[in-house]
Amino acid sequence: MSALATNLRLNLNVSDLSDESLVEAIVSSDNTLHFEILYNRYVKIVYNKCYGFSKCIDEAEDLTQDVFLKLFVKLGTFKGRSKFSTWLYAFTYNYCVNYVNRNNSKKIEKKSVATTNIEDSYYDLDDDDCSIHRMKVVKLKEALEKISPEEKMILLLKYQDFLTIKELEVIFNISESAVKMRIKRAKAKLIMGYRD
Secondary structure (H helix, E strand, C coil), X not given: CCXXXXXXXXXXXXXXXXXXXXXXXXXXXXXXXXXXXXXXXXHHHHHHHHHHHHCCHHHHHHHHHHHHHHHHHHHHHCCCCCCHHHHHHHHXXXXXXXXXXXXXXXXXXXXCCCXXXXXXXXXXXXXXXHHHHHXXXXXXHHHHHHCCHHHHHHHHHHHCCCCCHHHHHHHHCCCHHHHHHHHHHHHHHHHHHHHC
């Protein structure tokens, strides 16, 4: 079998690997073609998170590229204590928070997290229900703007992205009880903002 055929066969097998096995293959070989598979799996998710921080398409694209460049260098630090997707989520979140903190002049604007997906699942309502729902969504978005970016992030990760308490523990590097307490406090502040 030629070297090209062997590489094609290996790449086909590699694309079927789990994220964790693929990371292991990338770390052991530094193969950029393998990394491209990982990139293709997660580029949209990473971009959406970056856009949530930057609110600018060009900046989000730059941030996404920066995240993946840094990821390629830091991939060896993934220890497999959580799913790779959870680890990548934390990696992206931390990178974006650091980016925002480095750009203090735009800090408040950039820390706001996208809330546009809140409306996405309600298109099957009739016109009256839709109007009432839109009023609620507007009020909820206003309430989300009144809480801190960290509180907004934990609520959106939990209720919009449906992350588990365990996944949030890994992302924020805190205990289960601390995650629950942060969610409880953030919800209380959100409700207060919603009522105002």
